[in-house]
Amino acid sequence: MLTNTATRYGAAARFFHWSIALLILADLALGLIGENTPRTAETADRLQTLYSVHKTIGVTVLGLAVMRILWAFTQTKPVPVHPERKAETMLAEVIHWMLYGAILIMPLSGWVMHSAEAGFAPILWPFGQDLPFVPKSEDVAHMAGAVHGLSAWVIFVTVALHILGALKHAVIEKDGVLSRMLRGTEAGVEGASHASALPPALAAMLWIAVVAFPFVVPLEQHEEVASAAPMEQAEITSELPVWEVEQGGLTITVTQMGAPVEGSFANWTAAIAYNDESGTGEVTVTIDTTSLSLGSVTQQAQGPEFFDTETYATATFTGEITRLEGTAHEAVGTLTLVGQTVPVTLAFDLTLDGDRATMSGTTALDRRDFGMGAGYEDEGTVGFGVAVATELTAVRQ
Numbered sequence: 001m002l003t004n005t006a007t008r009y010g011a012a013a014r015f016f017h018w019s020i021a022l023l024i025l026a027d028l029a030l031g032l033i034g035e036n037t038p039r040t041a042e043t044a045d046r047l048q049t050l051y052s053v054h055k056t057i058g059v060t061v062l063g064l065a066v067m068r069i070l071w072a073f074t075q076t077k078p079v080p081v082h083p084e085r086k087a088e089t090m091l092a093e094v095i096h097w098m099l100y101g102a103i104l105i106m107p108l109s110g111w112v113m114h115s116a117e118a119g120f121a122p123i124l125w126p127f128g129q130d131l132p133f134v135p136k137s138e139d140v141a142h143m144a145g146a147v148h149g150l151s152a153w154v155i156f157v158t159v160a161l162h163i164l165g166a167l168k169h170a171v172i173e174k175d176g177v178l179s180r181m182l183r184g185t186e187a188g189v190e191g192a193s194h195a196s197a198l199p200p201a202l203a204a205m206l207w208i209a210v211v212a213f214p215f216v217v218p219l220e221q222h223e224e225v226a227s228a229a230p231m232e233q234a235e236i237t238s239e240l241p242v243w244e245v246e247q248g249g250l251t252i253t254v255t256q257m258g259a260p261v262e263g264s265f266a267n268w269t270a271a272i273a274y275n276d277e278s279g280t281g282e283v284t285v286t287i288d289t290t291s292l293s294l295g296s297v298t299q300q301a302q303g304p305e306f307f308d309t310e311t312y313a314t315a316t317f318t319g320e321i322t323r324l325e326g327t328a329h330e331a332v333g334t335l336t337l338v339g340q341t342v343p344v345t346l347a348f349d350l351t352l353d354g355d356r357a358t359m360s361g362t363t364a365l366d367r368r369d370f371g372m373g374a375g376y377e378d379e380g381t382v383g384f385g386v387a388v389a390t391e392l393t394a395v396r397q
């Protein structure tokens with residue numbers, strides 16, 4: 001029989017229980033393996049497959065969970081088998097409600113994280129990569145990730161208690177509770193009452209606390225960014241008029257698994273001397289490489305194979321500015337990055353409005369010139385080209 005009665009689970013409830021249980025356990029295992037795999041060139045492809053499978057299984061769980069919950073609304077809930085044991089029945093039911101919450105919150109938080117971050121491991125079907133109402137935002141991805149990680153611990157504890165309980169019934173008490181879920185046999189006495197409305201209310205409160213926790217307790221990464229020390233500007237000894245940067249942005253775009261991933265440096269300065277009559281000048285840009293964020297691959301990008309920010313915390317570009325024609329300029333110089341100094345030309349447009357200059361420029365780098373990502377020999381995982389773009393406004397001093 002498909003439907004439940006007061007003393008047994010129907011085939012539909014059992015199908016939902018076991019399919020979701022299996023997929024959740026598989027995803028917990030994949031998540032843990034992924035978390036404990038070092039991020040290196042050798043593991044990159046394996047991790048990409050692992051997370052793609054993890055996400056696809058997770059989204060499948062969400063679909064099944066929605067159907068399961070809708071189905072459960074139409075069904076009788078089988079009675080507790082030992083209603084006289086009030087505390088035990090209460091605990092079992094709180095755990096059931098916690099697990100119901102888990103099968104929604106776990107995949108939803110994962111999906112929001114995936115949709116908010118750029119790059120890395122697509123879900124293995126074309127739709128659903130981006131969710132409506134979820135912006136591409138590191139903060140959103142970070143918060144969703146925190147909820148995901150914390151919820152994983154809640155599931156570990158509740159599933160462990162749930163399985164221990166089931167084993168206790170099967171091995172010690174041999175009371176038919178497990179086979180009621182396994183084979184759909186009968187157990188319990190019709191008319192026995194459930195443990196009131198307290199369990200769902202308790203489970204809901206616990207979940208609200210778990211989801212709210214990362215929003216209430218300040219997270220490490222936020223503090224780090226907020227406390228980034230202002231950079232010291234390079235000395236300009238030029239006779240030319242000096243310009244001070246008011247505001248600006250410095251972004252890089254890399255190609256990861258064939259898709260563009262944009263990142264930016266939060267902390268950098270530029271010392272600029274420029275004579276607008278001759279159209280000549282010089283510029284020194286100092287970049288705090290530890291302030292790089294690059295979607296979900298920030299850690300790898302900052303790691304020893306790429307920017308190696310622990311050893312090389314700054315990168316410097318120095319160049320001579322020449323006006324080409326009209327607003328078109330170029331700065332020809334060198335970029336020193338991860339200990340390598342490479343000739344680089346930055347092409348930019350400069351427009352002046354009184355004492356305020358607006359500049360936007362681009363250049364293309366090849367990571368191999370700096371020995372970056374030597375382990376990624378072809379472009380399958382990480383492309384060779386890195387597009388750099390900058391925009392700023394500066395004021396004549």
Ligand code: HEM
Nearest residue numbers: 027028031032035055058059061106107110111114149152
């Ligand atoms: C059944 C649902 C799911 C379970 C049980 C689950 C479980 C886990 C676990 C245990 C981890 C490792 C803990 C951690 O890194 O904090 C993890 C990480 C992760 N999960 Fe899930 N997950 C589920 C669904 C999803 C879905 C649907 C997505 C995306 C569409 C997703 C994306 C991720 C990502 C990107 C990570 C890595 C997070 C990081 O390293 O910062 N998960 N998951």
Ligand code: HEM
Nearest residue numbers: 013017020021024096099100103159163166177178180181
């Ligand atoms: C080896 C693993 C598992 C075993 C042996 C197991 C066993 C059981 C048993 C025997 C019941 C019936 C309890 C009763 O009749 O009162 C049950 C119910 C339930 N189980 Fe599991 N379970 C397992 C994994 C999971 C997992 C991973 C979840 C996570 C979602 C889960 C969620 C539930 C829920 C929500 C119920 C309440 C019944 C319903 O409304 O569908 N179980 N489980």
